[in-house]
Amino acid sequence: MRREQCVSLFRKVMDSVCLLLRSHPQLTTQVLSSERYEQIQMCEDDNVTLLCVQMWIHTCTGKDFLSEFSDDSALLLLNEAVGQLAVSSASSVGGASVRLILLMANQQEARVKPLLLSFRGLDSLLDKDWRGRGFDQEVDQLIAIIQSDARILPQACSERVRAACLIQAAWRSFQTRRRLRSLNRAVCKVQRRYRSRRRQQQEHEEEQRGEEELRFQVCVRRQQARRKFHQKQRQLLQLLPPDQVQWYLQECERGAAVVIQSYWRGFRERRRYNTHTLRHTHTQQHAARTLQRAVRLFLQSGEQRRSPPLSVVTATEADSFLSPSGAIAARARDSHNALLQAGRLPWWRTGGDEDTFSPAPLQELEAELGGLFVGGQIQI
Known part of the structure; x- marks a missing residue:
């Protein structure tokens, strides 16, 4: 089979796939992730690659096709287009890939532009490799879209970073205040317990000191009383005659x-x-x-055994049962x-x-x- 016949047959197959995907957009993810389509992408023939990209261009030009696209399908399709720009050197393939990306960006700007920002260095790739190929206007449009999104992104990122910083600062201040309150409560509780324990110890020490002072006073008073008693005895002994001292001591004993x-x-x-x-x-x-x-x-x-029943007892019998108990x-x-x-x-x-x-x-x-x-x- 000749090459021209193979290309024409492959074009018919791609046209059939295009009609099928226009009728059933939900099959896009299955087509992009199928093994057969991956084998077609690995083909190094520029005509086959061009037919694949043109098939996606014709499919995306359909009414409300991209609106029914999922984010995963859009990302897979963008990966294929950007991959062809990075791998292929044919102007036809590069122009078709650029037109496909522009078509997707124009129809679904809110969804496609954030996805384009994930491909870092795409604008420099377009500027270096694909200028002067006959579609500079389309390349400039795509670079402008990417760079406009790149300028908006830092502002959005800065706002998000600022908002995140404010949230983190508020949360950290809340945690710090709560920790300080808990620390204050803990410190107050520790101080209260320490003061109560110290007060109890002081009271116990004062009680012990009072008991010791009382015992000491009792001992001192006993000693004083004993001393006074001995002094009184000594004075009495001094008043007695010498011959009666021994007798007095014996009487005391x-x-x-x-x-x-x-x-x-x-x-x-x-x-x-x-x-x-x-x-x-x-x-x-x-x-x-x-x-x-x-x-x-x-x-x-x-x-009870000797006494007759009360119904038959007479007055004389009752007197006989009386006892001096x-x-x-x-x-x-x-x-x-x-x-x-x-x-x-x-x-x-x-x-x-x-x-x-x-x-x-x-x-x-x-x-x-x-x-x-x-x-x-x-x-x-």
């Missing part, structure tokens, strides 16, 4: 010994009374109460109270004699109750 012995005997008797007498008395009282309770229950149960119980209670009162007397009232209660009434009660223990000690 005897009085001190009597006081010490009295305190010791009182302590010993109280301890003995608390440990032995009270325990023995409590045991006796508890045993007496237990026995009395058992006897009363036994007597009540016996009376009330008087006996009263006498037993009196004797028990007397025994308790006698047991509570101190040792110096009893004189060491524990049998202070007369057993005569108790013997009579024992005889009447038939050997029932009422309270106290009975010698039978």
